[in-house]
Amino acid sequence: MTPGQILAAILLAVAGSAACTWQVQDWRYGTKLADIGKAQAIAVTKAGNDARAEEQRRQASVNKEASNAREQNKAADVDAGAADAAGDRLHVDAGKLAASACLGDPGVAQRGASATRAAMVLSDLLQRADKRAGELAAAYDRARIAGKACEAAYTSLKR
Helix, strand or coil, rough: HHHHHHHHHHHHHHHHHHHHHHHHHHHHHHHHHHHHHHHHHHHHHHHHHHHHHHHHHHHHHHHHHHHHHHHHHHHHHHHHHHHHHHHEEEEEEEEHHHHCCCCCCHHHHHHHHHHHHHHHHHHHHHHHHHHHHHHHHHHHHHHHHHHHHHHHHHHHCCC
16 A cells, blocks of 8 residues: 555545544434424423413403493492482572572562572572582592502503
8 A cells, every 4th residue: 555545545534534423413413403492492382371371461450450440430420420419409409498588578578589589590500510510520530530440450560
């Protein structure tokens, strides 16, 4: 064997060894990459499930607060109805009082007519002011309930 052939044989042996080593490394890293891919797929699935569960928890919390707000609005409407009924009774009584003002004393008949008109005007003014106060109270109740529901929903989402 000539020195060129020996050198060629050595180079061929080194190249074959390197190729074999390359193939073994490829198999090892291929297995590692497959394991990493499986772990990553499992982690992505778990993260998706966790995100869905958190979204459902938050939505349930917001729905609960909205339901509570609707119940509070119903209760406020019932209270407003009762207040309106009491106000109506008051208006009837005020109208009766205004109509009967100063009619019992014949000495003040002249003054009685103007006093009756003034009492009727005041009765009407009371009725309109009471109606407006009821409207404002109902609007305030709705706004307060909505604000409290919003605050409670926000607090539940921060948890």
